[in-house]
Amino acid sequence: xxIDWAALGSVFGVSLIVTVALVGLFTLxxxxxxxxxxxxxxxxxxxxxxTGAYACFAACAAAVTYGIYLIVA
Amino acid sequence: xxxxxxxxxxxxxxxxxxxxxxxxHDTANAMATTISTxxxxxxxxxxxxxxxxxxxxxxSVEVANTISKGLVNEDGIQPEVIFAALVGAILWNLLxxxxxxxxxxxxALMGGLIGATVASAGLGAVHGDVLVTxxxxxxxxxxxxxGLAAMLATRLTYRLGKHTGEKSSAKGYRxxxxxxxxxxxxxxxxxxxxxxxxxxxxxxxxxxxxxPASDPPVWVILSAGLAIALGTYLxxxxxxxxxxxxxxxxxxxxxxxxxxxxxxxxxxxxxIGFSLSTTHSVSGAVMGAGLGRKxxxxxxxxxxxxxxxxxxxxxxxxxxxxxxEYLTSFGSWGTGVVAVFLVASSAAIWLASRRQVxxxxxVNDAEEPAGVVTTAMAVVTPPPAGVTDDLVxxxxxxxxxxxxxxxxxxxTV
Numbered sequence: 366x367x368i369d370w371a372a373l374g375s376v377f378g379v380s381l382i383v384t385v386a387l388v389g390l391f392t393l394x395x396x397x398x399x400x401x402x403x404x405x406x407x408x409x410x411x412x413x414x415x416t417g418a419y420a421c422f423a424a425c426a427a428a429v430t431y432g433i434y435l436i437v438a
Numbered sequence: 439x440x441x442x443x444x445x446x447x448x449x450x451x452x453x454x455x456x457x458x459x460x461x462x463h464d465t466a467n468a469m470a471t472t473i474s475t476x477x478x479x480x481x482x483x484x485x486x487x488x489x490x491x492x493x494x495x496x497x498s499v500e501v502a503n504t505i506s507k508g509l510v511n512e513d514g515i516q517p518e519v520i521f522a523a524l525v526g527a528i529l530w531n532l533l534x535x536x537x538x539x540x541x542x543x544x545x546a547l548m549g550g551l552i553g554a555t556v557a558s559a560g561l562g563a564v565h566g567d568v569l570v571t572x573x574x575x576x577x578x579x580x581x582x583x584x585g586l587a588a589m590l591a592t593r594l595t596y597r598l599g600k601h602t603g604e605k606s607s608a609k610g611y612r613x614x615x616x617x618x619x620x621x622x623x624x625x626x627x628x629x630x631x632x633x634x635x636x637x638x639x640x641x642x643x644x645x646x647x648x649x650p651a652s653d654p655p656v657w658v659i660l661s662a663g664l665a666i667a668l669g670t671y672l673x674x675x676x677x678x679x680x681x682x683x684x685x686x687x688x689x690x691x692x693x694x695x696x697x698x699x700x701x702x703x704x705x706x707x708x709x710i711g712f713s714l715s716t717t718h719s720v721s722g723a724v725m726g727a728g729l730g731r732k733x734x735x736x737x738x739x740x741x742x743x744x745x746x747x748x749x750x751x752x753x754x755x756x757x758x759x760x761x762x763e764y765l766t767s768f769g770s771w772g773t774g775v776v777a778v779f780l781v782a783s784s785a786a787i788w789l790a791s792r793r794q795v796x797x798x799x800x801v802n803d804a805e806e807p808a809g810v811v812t813t814a815m816a817v818v819t820p821p822p823a824g825v826t827d828d829l830v831x832x833x834x835x836x837x838x839x840x841x842x843x844x845x846x847x848x849x850t851v
Contacts, residue, residue, distance in 0.1 A: 368570075376712050380587050384590075384591050387698055389591075393598060395607050399603035425614075425617075429617055432701065432705050436628050438498075
């Protein structure tokens with residue numbers, strides 16, 4: 366019997382890292398947007414936080430696109 | 439399509455019926471968390487999932503082309519064997535749906551194929567080592583991988599997002615959940631609709647209707663995609679309720695973490711080549727997300743019932759399929775008996791489900807009272823003599839009087 370431990374291990378590692386990274390990035394994006402919410406309440410603009418937030422969301426969107434590519438290919 | 443015999447037509451119809459139960463059964467995988475956290479309205483969620491399943495069915499035929507290779511020897515498989523396998527898989531899918539337990543449709547199908555093959559060709563035709571590597575280990579690994587990832591992700595998102603405003607976080611997690619649920623739906627369409635295409639194609643080849651090693655004909659792709667989309671749209675609300683509410687109480691953060699973990703595990707595993715079941719991954723992810731929140735609890739009694747169902751899936755489907763295969767070996771009347779039995783039992787299960795209706799209106803209510811499994815099991819195990827009665831009761835009138843021995847149920851029949 367041949368069990369592909371290497372494949373199982375990489376599924377384990379990749380899933381763990383990608384999930385945590387994606388959820389982390391996405392949460393950071395939400396944090397950034399929420400800074401704008403707070404800032405606009407005081408009349409500021411919080412440009413840095415908003416730019417960071419959109420960068421995070423863009424990275425997540427890229428990951429989703431790669432996911433769709435994996436499904437199609 | 440010149441040699442389109444009766445048995446072949448029966449196999450194709452049964453395969454499409456299986457595809458329907460598959461969509462029905464697995465809507466929960468993509469949409470349970472989205473529905474229970476309120477990110478999407480129930481009807482909208484299942485409609486979106488159905489469309490993505492349909493799209494997924496057209497994306498490639500790779501899975502369809504590799505179906506059933508390796509697990510059993512294809513030589514000597516008759517259309518009757520495939521028919522018997524499908525009967526086992528459909529009945530198990532319906533039974534687990536009735537008791538609201540998520541279980542793997544793929545395992546049911548594999549179990550059916552194994553049982554029918556053993557009954558027709560003996561134990562030697564099944565590759566035991568493939569059974570362990572392709573069924574047993576993935577079934578254990580999937581929930582652990584997805585659960586661990588979801589748990590860590592849940593912890594992280596709660597810690598990072600401690601000070602976020604309510605408005606941005608509500609909007610953000612909603613979008614995130616919809617995106618990850620969409621990915622799961624699409625992946626499901628490419629995988630599971632294609633399994634049915636593969637089965638139908640296999641049946642057409644063994645029945646001599648198309649040449650060996652052909653790609654699935656267009657009508658097969660179209661009908662399989664439509665069957666799974668229809669099943670998805672009608673929604674297995676019972677299973678959605680168990681997954682979204684029964685296992686644990688999910689907040690948007692957890693729903694997002696769980697669904698992202700499930701989508702990642704499914705895509706990573708199928709890409710790296712160690713295929714993991716969608717159902718097992720999503721259930722594991724939901725439980726992991728439940729454990730990841732401070733004060734979150736997993737209802738282990740529900741989880742235990744689910745694990746038992748997972749363990750039983752393969753042998754139960756195999757047993758039914760083996761019996762069905764034994765009957766079909768008697769010739770046309772045997773096949774007819776099996777077909778009648780399938781229709782009658784499906785009707786009986788559907789009738790039993792009407793005693794306690796779960797649909798989009800009450801899908802997010804608290805979980806069903808304990809003991810429903812035993813009640814349901816007692817209801818759906820028809821004594822041999824009752825089969826014809828069920829059929830008569832089900833066939834002529836679409837909405838017959840259901841004897842309600844439970845005074846509490848106010849089912850609108």
